Amino acid sequence: MRALSRISLTQRLTLMFVLAASSVLLVLGFVIASSVEQHFEDLDMEVLSGKMELTRQALLRVHSQQGLTEFTHQLAYSLVGHHGMEVMVIDVDDTVIFATGHAGFDPARVMRQAIQAPDQPALWQLDAQTYRGLAARLPTAMADAAGQPLQVFVAVAADIVHHQTYMQSFLQTLWLFVAGAALLTGVLGWVAVHRGLTPLRAMRRQAQGVTAQQLSQRLPVNTIPRELAELAQSLNEMLARLEVAFQRLTDFSSDIAHELRTPVSNLLTQTQVTLSRARSADDYRQILESNAEEFERMARMISDMLLLAKSDHGLVLPQREGLSLALEVRALFDYFDAVAEEKNVSLRLLGDGSVSADRLMLRRALGNLLSNALRHADPVSTVTVCVSGLEHGVEISVANQGEAIAPEHLARVFDRFFRVDPARQRSSEGTGLGLAITQSIAQAHGGTIRAASNDGVTTFTVYLPRT
Structure with missing residues (x-):
């Protein structure tokens, strides 16, 4: 807090301006990055869902083991030209029936994904490659020993390395832009704040010219912004009160000097005249009685002034x-x-x-x-x-x-x-x-x-x- 108090108002406003703008830019950057990432995921899901539905329809036409073999051949032909698309088919005995060249996924993981979160996207890491895949348990037209449709586990995955490469480049560009925008915002904010506080600096220069001999000087109100005009008006009212109080204090000082000068002058003159020659005891007694009256008047005056001084500072407390x-x-x-x-x-x-x-x-x-x-x-x-x-x-x-x-x-x-x-x-x-x-x-x-x-x-x- 003490370190913050040493920072100028221009620096504080600039810092707050930069923090506010940076926060907005960061939030905007996260929103844009999330939107782009979601867009890529939607594109991948559209392709993967299509392949999964194609596989589902094809499996419903498989009535025998020979048909299953033909299905795998047909599936291999359908994937020709689809670079980065991998498919794996696993039967209930964890046997891989079909897999493309790079579909080396863990069968147990594929089956667990198909059971726990079917048709939900998942990221699979295989060596240095990252895949977004779907796993589902699909029925065939064949029946098992219990007469139930025979089911197989199918995994469909797409290589998203090109998406990740693009996102890394995009995020790098985005955050560099955010940093540059924050820096530019700081510069522009400092310029704006510095120019905006020009009337305040002008008020300071004018206030520096106010002295005890120039309390009648007032700050301009009509030529400055409304927020500062209220401050200038308050300062002008304060100066007016100070001017009145200073004038009263000046008058009071002059009056008290005059009030005390008269009895002191009387006492001094009377004492000098008394000492100018020898006098009788009765004369000295009369002079001392006269002096005592002057002293009593001065004592009353000092006592009254002390009471007023206490009253000015709120020290007069009535005993009610x-x-x-x-x-x-x-x-x-x-x-x-x-x-x-x-x-x-x-x-x-x-x-x-x-x-x-x-x-x-x-x-x-x-x-x-x-x-x-x-x-x-x-x-x-x-x-x-x-x-x-x-x-x-x-x-x-x-x-x-x-x-x-x-x-x-x-x-x-x-x-x-x-x-x-x-x-x-x-x-x-x-x-x-x-x-x-x-x-x-x-x-x-x-x-x-x-x-x-x-x-x-x-x-x-x-x-x-x-x-």
Whole structure:
């Protein structure tokens, strides 16, 4: 198998083509050889059957020993000019009554053949000659002591050396032709396969030109065979996905560099200013507390990034348990009650449902949605959480009244570090990973999340299967 893997596709297809063609030629050769051999056998049998029937009719006219003698003379005259035809007549006492010059067959074998397989062709070897013969037990007009017709054994054989010589020459020519045809088939097959794979080699050259800086390049689809067009289409779709993923990775790298540069720059600047002159213990304490806040923000960001990385590799495994969504949402309402009261926003819960989920992960996902809704809700408005039971799962929607999200931004709200308004103060808006984490948690539970924003109402809807 390992050796086969080193063979090129052209060589494999050529080899299979040659094997298939050779198999057909070999079968055809065997059929032709068998047909010719059968034809010769039919010709011999026609002659032998005629002679056997002639002998049968002649024996029926033998009424005495003198008639039997005359029969042998008549039989000898009838064989004049029939070169290669041999006849032997044997009585029941194993005595050879008549035999042509070269009919030196074993009487016992002739009699056994006549008894076991009468009128069936057999090959007899005599010295260097090969004969095809018939043997039969034929009655005469004479009667034996019991009054039954006297029978004799007759063998009729024809020399088939000329047939064998012809068949050897014919088979030699036939197999040479088969070998030459197989060789020619291999050459023509290689040419056909080599030309047939030209579009594939062209695809390889074009694929070699695809680099990280040229992911927008696509393989042609309309100018290649249909079978390869499907492969080219799949490769183009893969390149499109890679281009999108690479662009997202580039944006993510840029965003994370920007996100980390700000707190690091703040820490560095503040530390340099602090070290520029001596300060009191209270000043140092305030500076350290400020630094601690920046460190906490960076730690949250790194922890969130680690969670997202695990989610990308399927390493986030929920510890499921039966949960009442109404109870979980009310617990979150108690946690965000102070923030809602500060913004003069009321919290409302509609519906109820149960689901099998990880309690901590579910609370984090819903908490991210509530925090996002409160942050962008208009003052003196309501944030509504609606729980709806479906046939195979539940939907939890979190809606707030506020500035609508543009349609072109809805598709990217779950991207990491994406913000609808980049000018907003990042330090006041968390790490920018909340919605991405919520999406990862939903997917870890086999669910989905979607966003909609119409008429000043923004709604995030999470679907979770019951089990």
